[in-house]
Amino acid sequence: xxxxxxxxxxxxxxxxxxxxxxxxxxxxxxxxxxxxxxxxxxxxxxxxxxxxxxxxxxxxxxxxxxxxxxxxxxxxxxxxxxxxxxxxxxxxxxxxxxxxxxxxxxxxxxxxxxxxxxxxxxxxxxxxxxxxxxxxxxxxxxxxxxxxxxxxxxxxxxxxxxxxxxxxxxxxxxxxxxxxxxxxxxxxxxxxxxxxxxxxxxxxxxxxxxxxxxxxxxxxxxxxxxxxxxxxxxxxxxxxxxxxxxxxxxxxxxxxxxxxxxxxxxxxxxxxxxxxxxxxxxxxxxxxxxxxxxxxxxxxxxxxxxxxxxxxxxxxxxxxxxxxxxxxxxxxxxxxxxxxxxxxxxxxxxxxxxxxxxxxxxxxxxxxxxxxxxxxxxxxxxxxxxxxxx
Amino acid sequence: xxxxxxxxxxxxxxxxxxxxxxxxxxxxxxxxxxxxxxxxxxxxxxxxxxxxxxxxxxxxxxxxxxxxxxxxxxxxxxxxxxxxxxxxxxxxxxxxxxxxxxxxxxxxxxxxxxxxxxxxxxxxxxxxxxxxxxxxxxxxxxxxxxxxxxxxxxxxxxxxxxxxxxxxxxxxxxxxxxxxxxxxxxxxxxxxxxxxxxxxxxxxxxxxxxxxxxxxxxxxxxxxxxxxxxxxxxxxxxxxxxxxxxxxxxxxxxxxxxxxxxxxxxxxxxxxxxxxxxxxxxxxxxxxxxxxxxx
Numbered sequence: 001x002x003x004x005x006x007x008x009x010x011x012x013x014x015x016x017x018x019x020x021x022x023x024x025x026x027x028x029x030x031x032x033x034x035x036x037x038x039x040x041x042x043x044x045x046x047x048x049x050x051x052x053x054x055x056x057x058x059x060x061x062x063x064x065x066x067x068x069x070x071x072x073x074x075x076x077x078x079x080x081x082x083x084x085x086x087x088x089x090x091x092x093x094x095x096x097x098x099x100x101x102x103x104x105x106x107x108x109x110x111x112x113x114x115x116x117x118x119x120x121x122x123x124x125x126x127x128x129x130x131x132x133x134x135x136x137x138x139x140x141x142x143x144x145x146x147x148x149x150x151x152x153x154x155x156x157x158x159x160x161x162x163x164x165x166x167x168x169x170x171x172x173x174x175x176x177x178x179x180x181x182x183x184x185x186x187x188x189x190x191x192x193x194x195x196x197x198x199x200x201x202x203x204x205x206x207x208x209x210x211x212x213x214x215x216x217x218x219x220x221x222x223x224x225x226x227x228x229x230x231x232x233x234x235x236x237x238x239x240x241x242x243x244x245x246x247x248x249x250x251x252x253x254x255x256x257x258x259x260x261x262x263x264x265x266x267x268x269x270x271x272x273x274x275x276x277x278x279x280x281x282x283x284x285x286x287x288x289x290x291x292x293x294x295x296x297x298x299x300x301x302x303x304x305x306x307x308x309x310x311x312x313x314x315x316x317x318x319x320x321x322x323x324x325x326x327x328x329x330x331x332x333x334x335x336x337x338x339x340x341x342x343x344x345x346x347x348x349x350x351x352x353x354x355x356x357x358x359x360x361x362x363x364x365x366x367x368x369x370x371x372x373x374x375x376x377x378x379x380x381x382x383x384x385x386x387x388x389x390x
Numbered sequence: 391x392x393x394x395x396x397x398x399x400x401x402x403x404x405x406x407x408x409x410x411x412x413x414x415x416x417x418x419x420x421x422x423x424x425x426x427x428x429x430x431x432x433x434x435x436x437x438x439x440x441x442x443x444x445x446x447x448x449x450x451x452x453x454x455x456x457x458x459x460x461x462x463x464x465x466x467x468x469x470x471x472x473x474x475x476x477x478x479x480x481x482x483x484x485x486x487x488x489x490x491x492x493x494x495x496x497x498x499x500x501x502x503x504x505x506x507x508x509x510x511x512x513x514x515x516x517x518x519x520x521x522x523x524x525x526x527x528x529x530x531x532x533x534x535x536x537x538x539x540x541x542x543x544x545x546x547x548x549x550x551x552x553x554x555x556x557x558x559x560x561x562x563x564x565x566x567x568x569x570x571x572x573x574x575x576x577x578x579x580x581x582x583x584x585x586x587x588x589x590x591x592x593x594x595x596x597x598x599x600x601x602x603x604x605x606x607x608x609x610x611x612x613x614x615x616x617x618x619x620x621x622x623x624x625x626x627x628x629x630x631x632x633x634x635x636x637x638x639x640x641x642x643x644x645x646x647x648x649x650x651x652x653x654x655x656x657x658x659x660x661x662x663x664x665x666x667x668x669x670x671x672x673x674x675x676x677x678x679x680x681x682x683x684x685x
Contacts, residue, residue: 154669157669161621164662165658172659179655274498282491338498339503346495350480
């Protein structure tokens, strides 16, 4: 059934040139927000003239808290997209993501604190982030080895064991703070850097998934023995998938450490992995667009349920109605936020078991040759492809 | 007896106590896995709720040990069945990971719901008279004896139920095949509910015993214990009931022995490294059977 909306959506999805334009616009916006370029009379004037009240700007673009949330959304997108490579596209159930994150965070934090003179040369920060990613990737190779032999729930346990071992090793090395962690990390993560790494991670994972090796990754999910027989080098594919996935987990960890400014082994425990898992499956497996949506929806919803945010959103109410409401929310919502959130998750899973975009993809991310092949198949009345549509 | 042997025996006793608590929880994981091939990640939190039921019964109702234990077991069993009916049953034909994520969500919900109602850690009053016997240097408390004997009793009871009764036969049959066994007249939903009730009831018993042995409880206590019980189930061969018991005693033993002979911060490191090596050598657990792959 073709509604006006679906026709509009079709048209929008056909405008593939919009993606690079959006990325460029995003970069400009990121820089402008980070350096507070919007906070001037001119922007205020334009906003007023199109009917945007000034407090909206105060609560959005100029607001440091909103900027912080945007950076968390970015970091969570990197984590989700990279975990989706192993858990979604390859169909394993890895629980090690927080471990890779910890490795990246500690490597980068130690570098910026003890080795690199970042105070004098802030330009060295990307080197530290890159080092964090590479270190995590190296460990990802080690975790890939058991996956040659072990599959399914047993591999899940091995990755869980890896996470616990990383945490335990960090706790037992006193020179890097042991259980106390590293306080006083410099705040070097900025919105443009987060946006840059989001673009890189999405770009790399997307290109990997639609490359020769990416086909291998998908074939391993469907049937490992058959793909072996079809001369897919499953070992190399697994090495690569784990390496790419853990690399970006390390990058996200490094950015996270320089945003939170404090890390300890407790930050990277199984609860952190659970968060990322939820974002992956909420967004839907084997879908980059789904991962972006899942990470954004989950992070933003959690923040929206914060008492202060609710209070800010209700600021337009008259004071008579506002004061009792405010008091009620601030006293109760902080605790019930984490009760409401998992309930929402369970409801989404019950009515939408594949997540928001499971096994579907924004057409912007699908290579043109795949789309054309898909259309040809449809023209001949062939069966549906595995990862198409929307 | 020489000092070394006494110390060794003492630690073995501690290992038996920890292992039997792990075993009771691990049984719930392995039974649900055996019948639904689903990892019930909310199970650790059902254990936590069991401990809180114990707190409610002991403090607000002022009940002695036996009714407290019974109440915790029944409460946890009802909770387990409710979770299965509301959250897992609609997902029986959905992709496997949806059920796992739902279970994670249910777990987080239980933790934070309890936290919202009980923000501070709770102290459990001593329900049993504390008697300590001294057997040639090894001190043996009545609590330890009760925990170990009661757990072993429950395990043997479960083993009997699963292997010697019609209900157990139905459970084993359903874990074998979910399409044709119901056609033979076995009530699928009822048997699955019974499985959840038994598993959750055992977790409730474990929660009570844990609360008595380590008498400060908080809403997040189920996370780590739950994961460790899950690991025990996998070490023993997930889906295998006797394997889960063996795995739990191995894990409890390793943890206690590492703490006894190394700095206690090495506990997780050594335990998890051993676990990793074991799975690499025997990827299907100690009593699990390797699944033959057909091409």
